[in-house]
Amino acid sequence: MIVQTPSKVNLFLKVAGKLPNGFHAIETLFVPLQTPSDELEIRFSADGKQEITVECAHPAVPCDERNLCCKAAKKVLTAAGVTDSVSITIRKNIPVAGGMGGGSSDAGAVINALQKKYGFLEDKGAAIALECGSDVPFFLNPTPSTGFGQGEILTPVEGLILPEIRIIPMDFPISAKWAYQNLAPETKEDPRTLDGMIAALRAGDFKAVAELLRNDLAPAAFRKFPLLELTKQKFETENPGWKVQLSGSGATLFAVKAY
Numbered sequence: 001m002i003v004q005t006p007s008k009v010n011l012f013l014k015v016a017g018k019l020p021n022g023f024h025a026i027e028t029l030f031v032p033l034q035t036p037s038d039e040l041e042i043r044f045s046a047d048g049k050q051e052i053t054v055e056c057a058h059p060a061v062p063c064d065e066r067n068l069c070c071k072a073a074k075k076v077l078t079a080a081g082v083t084d085s086v087s088i089t090i091r092k093n094i095p096v097a098g099g100m101g102g103g104s105s106d107a108g109a110v111i112n113a114l115q116k117k118y119g120f121l122e123d124k125g126a127a128i129a130l131e132c133g134s135d136v137p138f139f140l141n142p143t144p145s146t147g148f149g150q151g152e153i154l155t156p157v158e159g160l161i162l163p164e165i166r167i168i169p170m171d172f173p174i175s176a177k178w179a180y181q182n183l184a185p186e187t188k189e190d191p192r193t194l195d196g197m198i199a200a201l202r203a204g205d206f207k208a209v210a211e212l213l214r215n216d217l218a219p220a221a222f223r224k225f226p227l228l229e230l231t232k233q234k235f236e237t238e239n240p241g242w243k244v245q246l247s248g249s250g251a252t253l254f255a256v257k258a259y
Helices: 068-080 102-118 126-132 136-140 176-181 194-203 206-212 218-224 226-238
Strands: 002-018 024-045 052-056 085-091 145-148 153-156 165-168 242-246 253-257
Touching (some): 002 136, 002 194, 024 102, 024 165, 024 194, 052 068, 068 085, 085 102, 102 126, 102 136, 218 242
Parallel strands (some): 052 085
Antiparallel strands (some): 002 024, 024 085, 024 145
């Protein structure tokens, strides 16, 4: 089985305090992108061993039990009462630890693929997805959606007119854990709101969309990694009418066309 897995950007990401479980609460707008995307090759063996093997040529991707695909496959097989073994080959195109959801997308695709093979779980794999990571639930049904809680409380948003988006890859990763641990303290109320972003997108008002781009994880990343700010300024200078923002926890940047 060959599966293409999309990436994502967050056109809006507000960190709204802490949840009882210790995770940060967010308000976000997920937008899936078909490029870049990873490719998974999934093979099944009815050998009764329930062994999960993962292969990936990218040196930064673990191929043991730390891999989200491995975790996802094991959890689905166990929940479904299946003892088959699964072999997964990952062909990476989405930046690793780049804030575009590559590992989460791959895990979501594995959850979906195994359910198609062995039967859907009662919750369509939602609980397993959240156990694997906060972004994984979005990739069970990657369509433009608002996300609350850890990002798992999802509502598809219809009628959006999306601007042209360009990806600006960086050659270093940023840990999502680091990004949340180093949140910049709020000094004043931010007028940019999720409702405002959705309204601007539905109106096709790309100038407003550019002004409403928000990522509360970005300030710490820009302070820690000056290259991000330099790259942002260079791109916006060379491409008038475009606005650059950090993708998720970074380090990938993305730009939207504001006209």
